[in-house]
Amino acid sequence: MNLTKPVKNMSRYLKRLKEDDEACREALKSGIFLLYHKLSPLLRETSSGIYTLASLKTSDLEHILEKVGKDKHFVNESFLLGCTDKGEPQFSLEVGDIDRSALEQECRGMFVDLRKAFFMLPGPESPLAAKGQALLRWHQTNCFCSATGQPTIRNQSGSFRVCHSSGITYYPKMAPVVIVLVSDGSRCLLARQTMFPLGMYSALSGFCDMGESVEETLHREVAEEVGLEVKNIQYSGSQHWPFPQSSFMLACHATVNPDKTQVNIDKAELEDARWFTYEEITEALRKPPLDPRREPPVFWVPPSYAIANQLIQEWANQQQLSRKLHGLK
Numbered sequence: 373m374n375l376t377k378p379v380k381n382m383s384r385y386l387k388r389l390k391e392d393d394e395a396c397r398e399a400l401k402s403g404i405f406l407l408y409h410k411l412s413p414l415l416r417e418t419s420s421g422i423y424t425l426a427s428l429k430t431s432d433l434e435h436i437l438e439k440v441g442k443d444k445h446f447v448n449e450s451f452l453l454g455c456t457d458k459g460e461p462q463f464s465l466e467v468g469d470i471d472r473s474a475l476e477q478e479c480r481g482m483f484v485d486l487r488k489a490f491f492m493l494p495g496p497e498s499p500l501a502a503k504g505q506a507l508l509r510w511h512q513t514n515c516f517c518s519a520t521g522q523p524t525i526r527n528q529s530g531s532f533r534v535c536h537s538s539g540i541t542y543y544p545k546m547a548p549v550v551i552v553l554v555s556d557g558s559r560c561l562l563a564r565q566t567m568f569p570l571g572m573y574s575a576l577s578g579f580c581d582m583g584e585s586v587e588e589t590l591h592r593e594v595a596e597e598v599g600l601e602v603k604n605i606q607y608s609g610s611q612h613w614p615f616p617q618s619s620f621m622l623a624c625h626a627t628v629n630p631d632k633t634q635v636n637i638d639k640a641e642l643e644d645a646r647w648f649t650y651e652e653i654t655e656a657l658r659k660p661p662l663d664p665r666r667e668p669p670v671f672w673v674p675p676s677y678a679i680a681n682q683l684i685q686e687w688a689n690q691q692q693l694s695r696k697l698h699g700l701k
């Protein structure tokens with residue numbers, strides 16, 4: 373299948389909507405809308421019991437707004453998110469000043485905290501739910517110019533805000549974070565912070581300091597948090613992460629010398645850091661998603677929507693392969 377042409381056309385279309393206020397206003401008339409109530413996305417349960425992100429067409433949304441006593445032009449407060457596969461423009465809209473239960477009833481859905489929604493939504497919908505929330509949050513917290521204190525004004529798509537007094541343009545921001553799975557060849561190093569849910573261990577992570585490269589951050593964070601020296605850095609992938617503010621996660625693998633694995637934990641940052649065997653990791657990966665009604669398991673890893681999980685999966689696959697090559701189970 374050749375995806376180049378539609379993707380290229382879609383990207384050009386979206387670029388125009390981002391930059392051309394008139395074109396974006398026009399697109400609002402045939403848009404698809406994700407609603408958020410105080411940053412919680414609206415979910416709907418399908419007839420087969422699966423939850424999805426509720427997406428409303430313009431006419432349906434206008435109708436609902438009027439029913440709950442809101443002007444239908446409130447639709448224009450939406451922010452452009454992207455395009456569906458069919459080329460329909462997608463928008464997010466914060467409806468936090470409208471009565472929640474009235475909206476839930478009219479929309480036949482429910483507003484769910486994003487962290488919880490991640491456990492309920494099918495995989496591909498989580499990044500869209502996160503993006504919608506992140507854009508709304510950024511606009512809510514960037515209403516004033518940090519140089520003049522004057523209000524900033526959004527463009528129609530919401531791709532930037534301008535202070536007309538200073539002329540400064542503000543663009544939505546993500547803070548770069550490096551996340552790394554360190555291996556000694558047969559075990560991998562996972563750590564937990566006190567604020568993590570009970571029993572959850574993840575890969576090491578840290579915010580990039582101003583002026584640092586990914587490699588510099590990675591070496592510094594591993595040295596700071598567990599006192600180890602890493603080598604053989606390999607890039608794995610990236611992910612936008614909405615909690616607690618937007619981060620841009622850059623995920624890597626790295627190794628340490630098998631004879632230099634003694635961890636020296638920075639207790640101000642981490643509660644614990646431990647080497648885990650292949651067997652422990654494969655068992656943790658097999659565990660079903662967390663059930664809030666049960667006690668959490670003693671050791672578990674972040675769920676599949678987190679890039680930490682991808683790193684751990686990749687490491688386990690790599691181990692499995694090398695075990696096969698060496699005739700081990």
Ligand SMILES: NC(=O)C1=CN([C@@H]2O[C@H](COP(=O)(O)OP(=O)(O)OC[C@H]3O[C@@H](n4cnc5c(N)ncnc54)[C@H](O)[C@@H]3O)[C@@H](O)[C@H]2O)C=CC1
Nearest residue numbers: 547549574577578579613615616619621674678679680681
């Ligand atoms: N998606 C995923 O799989 C994972 C995502 N993460 C995310 O990565 C982020 C960073 O991880 P940590 O190990 O906590 O970072 P970290 O090791 O750099 O420690 C956080 C501390 O760094 C300081 N800091 C420096 N720059 C900051 C900035 N731009 N924003 C906020 N704090 C800053 C603060 O004092 C903060 O308490 C977290 O927000 C976490 O949610 C972490 C692990 C897995």
Ligand SMILES: [Mg+2]
Nearest residue numbers: 576577578641
């Ligand atoms: Mg850290």
